[in-house]
Amino acid sequence: MSFFTSLQVTGSALAAERLRVDLASANLANANSTRSVEGGPYRRRDAVFQATPLENGFGSELDRAVRAVTVPQIVIDQSPPREIFNPGHPDADERGIVQLPNVSVVEEIVNLRTAQRAYEANLSALGVSREMAQRALRIGRTA
């Protein structure tokens, strides 16, 4: 256990929350994309967060409790697309219905906000880690 442990853990969280912001932005950006490379309308993406013990631990109780965040998977939301009636749209079917992405703008905004808050909290932890490391480096120096 050292300061690098907390830096490693906090760093993993910053990367994961950043990914969540990226995905929410991509979902919002494509909230009206009726075409995608997979065919059909865009489907919203979500990150799966997983608490993972650090690899360099000794397997003690503390090492098992201190866990970093990993994103093992990015899942595609399988909920049905939104449907609107718009016969003039080039992607409308024979009944005049257009399939729009299953993106809920409100849900994505909430995701953005919670990710931002978690990111800020981790930045605070990073600041404190740095401060503590610097204090420890000053040990033995005359004040």
Place this chain on the structure above:
Amino acid sequence: MPLISNPTTQILEHVLRFRDQRHDLIAANLANASTPGYRAFDLALNQALGDGPLSLQGSDPRHFATQSAASGRTVASNAPARLDGNNVSLEDELLKLLENRTLYQTAFELRDRLASLTGLARDVR
């Protein structure tokens, strides 16, 4: 009172190790603030610092009593969980983070005072 390796130095060393490890745990809780199903942990002192000589305690006789041994025991938080099974409270963890940092710096401050006393004694001679 011996100035070098006196009981206060040992206690301060113990405190610093405890604060360092507790900081790791709090940082891990904050890191997992969005992980579904994650339960928060905290580190509790094995014994009050005033209760006789300090020794590293293991919960199992096979544990090594080394310098890197945990200076406390991990306690799972029983705070109510959110809908996704996570029970990390950002506010609580940030408060613990600041409290822990302050006590860490206090221990260092005390250690510096002690060191300057040692220096004084040397200068007197």
